[in-house]
Amino acid sequence: MITPEISWIAIFPELLLALGAAGVLLVEVQWKPDKSVLGTIAAGSVVFAAAFTVLQWVDASDAVEAGAVGDLVAFSGMVLMDGMAIFGRFVILAVTGFGIMAGWRYIESLGRRSAEAIALVLLASAGFSIMVASNNLVMMFLGLEVGSIALYVLAGMSRERVRSDEAAIKYFLLGSFASAVFIYGVALLYAGTGQFEVLAIRQFLSDTLLLSPAVALIGTALVIVGLGFKVSAAPFHSWAPDVYQGAPSGLVGYMAAIAKIAGFVAIARILLTGLSEFELNWLPIVAGIAALSMLLGSMVALVQGDVRRMLAYSGVAHAGFIMTGVVGASTSGILFYLAVYALQLVGAFAVVSAVSGPANAGSEIDDYRGLSTRSPMLALSFAVILLGMAGLPLTSGFIAKFGVFASAWSTGYEWLVIVAVLASVIAFAFYLRIIVVMFMTDDEGDDLPVPGTLRWVLGVAVVTTIVWGVLPGSLLRAATDALPL
Amino acid sequence: MVETLLFVVMALVAIAGAALVVLARNPVYSALGLLGTLLSVAVLYVVQLAHMVAAVQVIVYAGAVLTLFLFVIMLIGVDKDEPSRDETLPFQRWIVGGVAAVIVLFAAGLTLFGDFDWVPAASSDVLPEATNGTIEAIAEPLFTDWVLAFEATALLLTIAAAGAIALAHYRRREG
Numbered sequence: 001m002i003t004p005e006i007s008w009i010a011i012f013p014e015l016l017l018a019l020g021a022a023g024v025l026l027v028e029v030q031w032k033p034d035k036s037v038l039g040t041i042a043a044g045s046v047v048f049a050a051a052f053t054v055l056q057w058v059d060a061s062d063a064v065e066a067g068a069v070g071d072l073v074a075f076s077g078m079v080l081m082d083g084m085a086i087f088g089r090f091v092i093l094a095v096t097g098f099g100i101m102a103g104w105r106y107i108e109s110l111g112r113r114s115a116e117a118i119a120l121v122l123l124a125s126a127g128f129s130i131m132v133a134s135n136n137l138v139m140m141f142l143g144l145e146v147g148s149i150a151l152y153v154l155a156g157m158s159r160e161r162v163r164s165d166e167a168a169i170k171y172f173l174l175g176s177f178a179s180a181v182f183i184y185g186v187a188l189l190y191a192g193t194g195q196f197e198v199l200a201i202r203q204f205l206s207d208t209l210l211l212s213p214a215v216a217l218i219g220t221a222l223v224i225v226g227l228g229f230k231v232s233a234a235p236f237h238s239w240a241p242d243v244y245q246g247a248p249s250g251l252v253g254y255m256a257a258i259a260k261i262a263g264f265v266a267i268a269r270i271l272l273t274g275l276s277e278f279e280l281n282w283l284p285i286v287a288g289i290a291a292l293s294m295l296l297g298s299m300v301a302l303v304q305g306d307v308r309r310m311l312a313y314s315g316v317a318h319a320g321f322i323m324t325g326v327v328g329a330s331t332s333g334i335l336f337y338l339a340v341y342a343l344q345l346v347g348a349f350a351v352v353s354a355v356s357g358p359a360n361a362g363s364e365i366d367d368y369r370g371l372s373t374r375s376p377m378l379a380l381s382f383a384v385i386l387l388g389m390a391g392l393p394l395t396s397g398f399i400a401k402f403g404v405f406a407s408a409w410s411t412g413y414e415w416l417v418i419v420a421v422l423a424s425v426i427a428f429a430f431y432l433r434i435i436v437v438m439f440m441t442d443d444e445g446d447d448l449p450v451p452g453t454l455r456w457v458l459g460v461a462v463v464t465t466i467v468w469g470v471l472p473g474s475l476l477r478a479a480t481d482a483l484p485l
Numbered sequence: 486m487v488e489t490l491l492f493v494v495m496a497l498v499a500i501a502g503a504a505l506v507v508l509a510r511n512p513v514y515s516a517l518g519l520l521g522t523l524l525s526v527a528v529l530y531v532v533q534l535a536h537m538v539a540a541v542q543v544i545v546y547a548g549a550v551l552t553l554f555l556f557v558i559m560l561i562g563v564d565k566d567e568p569s570r571d572e573t574l575p576f577q578r579w580i581v582g583g584v585a586a587v588i589v590l591f592a593a594g595l596t597l598f599g600d601f602d603w604v605p606a607a608s609s610d611v612l613p614e615a616t617n618g619t620i621e622a623i624a625e626p627l628f629t630d631w632v633l634a635f636e637a638t639a640l641l642l643t644i645a646a647a648g649a650i651a652l653a654h655y656r657r658r659e660g
Contacts, residue, residue, distance in 0.1 A: 004628060004632040025647060075630075113651050120651065139633065146640045150644045150648070153651055156652055
């Protein structure tokens with residue numbers, strides 16, 4: 001009898017998340033407990049999964065030190081337990097925990113549907129977390145679908161608002177189309193190389209001289225398009241503003257951050273590991289996407305009157321900045337940027353949900369007038385987060401930007417770095433615009449209370465933005481150690 | 486020879502069915518066009534010796550999924566006197582159609598005249614009789630090498646159930 005090769009340790013965090021989701025659903029059906037019980041189950045599964053990820057990290061670094069790299073390949077090549085997978089998974093789990101905390105007020109307001117919302121968040125994280133660990137491209141697609149489909153539903157949770165329905169439908173249609181493009185690219189990569197596994201594709205391409213690699217190259221292009229959509233890089237970004245605006249604001253930060261983390265780790269894995277032999281072919285495309293995203297994102301963000309749309313376009317620009325890390329072939333730069341940006345994104349949307357209500361659509365910039373007197377803590381932390389996103393020196397955003405720009409410069413893409421710096425300067429303008437509105441306009445409206453869970457999220461976002469800006473050593477070392485196989 | 490002939494006929498039927506899906510005014514005809522496409526693709530699978538996939542195609546897609554489509558169409562009701570819709574995209578439609586036509590022609594030209602390496606590695610070391618599309622040939626890898634992918638689809642089913650409740654429950658409470 002043939003037995004499958006099962007290694008529980010490689011997928012235990014995902015297993016815990018799935019168990020947490022199942023537990024939340026079943027407990028809700030059986031006992032209809034207080035919302036805090038459901039929250040505790042979810043928090044427990046996320047915390048234990050994160051703790052287990054640390055164990056995986058120790059395990060993986062031991063294996064690398066002992067030279068037993070083969071131990072890091074699990075489930076007959078389906079998933080990996082390399083540094084990049086574990087780092088990405090840890091960031092995903094952190095974002096999940098803070099995302100649930102930031103969206104807790106919204107989740108509570110859902111009444112009987114809150115169990116489903118928590119379960120969907122946990123399942124989305126499980127999917128994306130499998131995606132960052134995938135070696136097999138089909139597995140990667142499955143992880144992508146598990147995560148994306150859960151996010152489509154979350155985008156439409158607020159049924160009382162048409163905008164939420166619109167966001168969900170747009171996200172669903174365009175997202176399914178992008179998934180189809182991605183899986184078609186995977187099929188063509190398979191047709192061109194005969195392999196599904198990223199490591200095997202790398203092996204095949206370095207061993208074989210393909211005289212006419214057109215099939216594999218078309219596959220590469222389609223994979224870039226499919227994943228470019230998921231990380232909202234221009235010109236595949238058209239869904240982002242509507243979804244960021246329409247989806248429940250308590251959950252948008254989580255949704256945007258998690259899709260970016262998983263998408264960029266997948267891009268790094270496929271392009272930098274699997275298709276590094278095709279570098280000359282995809283580098284110009286990725287550089288073009290990066291330049292377009294940075295310029296378009298930061299320029300269109302300038303003219304937005306809605307903070308959520310502004311953050312969506314700034315997300316497009318950030319996708320471009322992270323793409324320069326792909327051009328520079330620096331996985332540590334990409335991972336550092338992702339960790340820093342993901343936490344800032346969750347923090348920024350925590351502020352948005354505090355200012356314009358957790359379920360509300362849109363967040364006009366006028367809502368932020370005089371926020372410094374209405375809620376000094378909120379205004380101050382939003383200012384720090386925005387300056388971090390803008391990449392002011394002594395914030396983590398600066399170190400992140402410096403890392404990816406330096407790597408792109410050293411690979412000979414000087415023009416891209418110049419474009420990137422230019423785009424960062426433009427981006428400063430709209431981040432400053434919000435800060436000016438918050439601090440230099442008159443007080444309008446009542447004082448804003450900040451719920452307890454949001455305080456924690458904001459505190460973490462602010463502290464990490466400053467601490468990793470002044471003393472980035474710890475995170476930099478972890479990101480540098482988080483090597484892909 | 487038979488294979489080529491069969492391929493050409495079935496490919497044409499598949500394309501005609503797909504065109505009918507888009508062009509038919511009556512949604513029931515669209516569904517029937519989809520049925521034609523699905524069945525002819527199933528025949529193409531048989532030609533490729535993928536019997537299992539062909540059977541699944543007929544049972545799942547042509548059977549279950551299409552029945553579901555027809556149910557939805559019938560439930561919503563087929564209105565034959567549908568007023569002519571306002572053309573909100575006067576010229577974009579033609580631009581997209583033109584671009585799509587160029588891409589299809591380009592791809593067809595590439596396939597006909599291009600110099601391609603299709604599956605350089607996979608075809609060489611796989612025995613044709615082993616991939617005869619039998620249930621054993623599919624089940625064995627599915628529950629050994631691909632077991633994780635198989636299990637991950639369980640998450641998808643859970644999401645479908647939880648998502649349907651999450652989205653539908655709101656309206657029911659309203660009504």
